[in-house]
Amino acid sequence: MNMHHTLSMPGFRRYALAALLAVMTSLLAGCFGAAVVGVGASALMVADRRAAETYITDEGIEVRAVARINERFGDRVHINVTSYNRSALLTGEVPDAATRAEVEKVISRVPNLKSISNELQIAGNSSLASRSNDTYLTSKVKARFIDTNKFAVNHVKVVTEAAVIYLLGLVTQEEAEAAVEVARTTGGVQKVVRVFEVISLQEAQKIDNRPKEIPNAPVSTAGHSK
DSSP: OOOTTTOOHHHHHHHHHHHHHHHHHHHHHHHHHHHHHHHHHHHHHHHSSSOHHHHHHHHHHHHHHHHHHHHHHGGGOEEEEEEETTEEEEEEEESSHHHHHHHHHHHHTSTTOOEEEEOOEESOOOOHHHHHHHHHHHHHHHHHHHHHOSSOGGGSEEEEETTEEEEEEEEOHHHHHHHHHHHHTSTTOOEEEEEEEEOOHHHHHHHHTSOOOOOSSOOOOOSOOO
């Protein structure tokens, strides 16, 4: 992909930095183990609108769901599971409608899960190039969130699959609209899907002003991190 005709040099550096930070996070997880990852996860929890207990529950849902998918389907499918506030978003590719339905059935048995958004596509498994482009688009959208400065970037989670952007989070209507507009106008994005939980301004202020919870134990962030 030739990015030079769409990005200025400062913009390119900013997006490259965002991508580099994502890679560094993965390397830290692999090299230094759960203790170091736990420190990073604790910092993320402080900035997140979910309660610490819910954040940890979401991590557990993702790990269990991925393990069950791998055990049941192996490399026949390419599926990412993203849990936010105990609601799971399924993205990726499956070979047929029967497998799509079966995946949802398998995931529905994961403890603590309250709902599922099944966005699985019936198609062959995506290529490495496609997945790399998705990672790039995620970083690009997040960088533009920071540039626009219309809401706290940590309040919106971005998942990208086949150039389709999925937006999750506990957000106000105004925050949701702003996030969608930024994502929709980002070069390379084919479509934006809202998976938000919209809350009132009063609810958002109450959550943002509550005492921050910092768990004592480190948290593993193994699994999908788009």
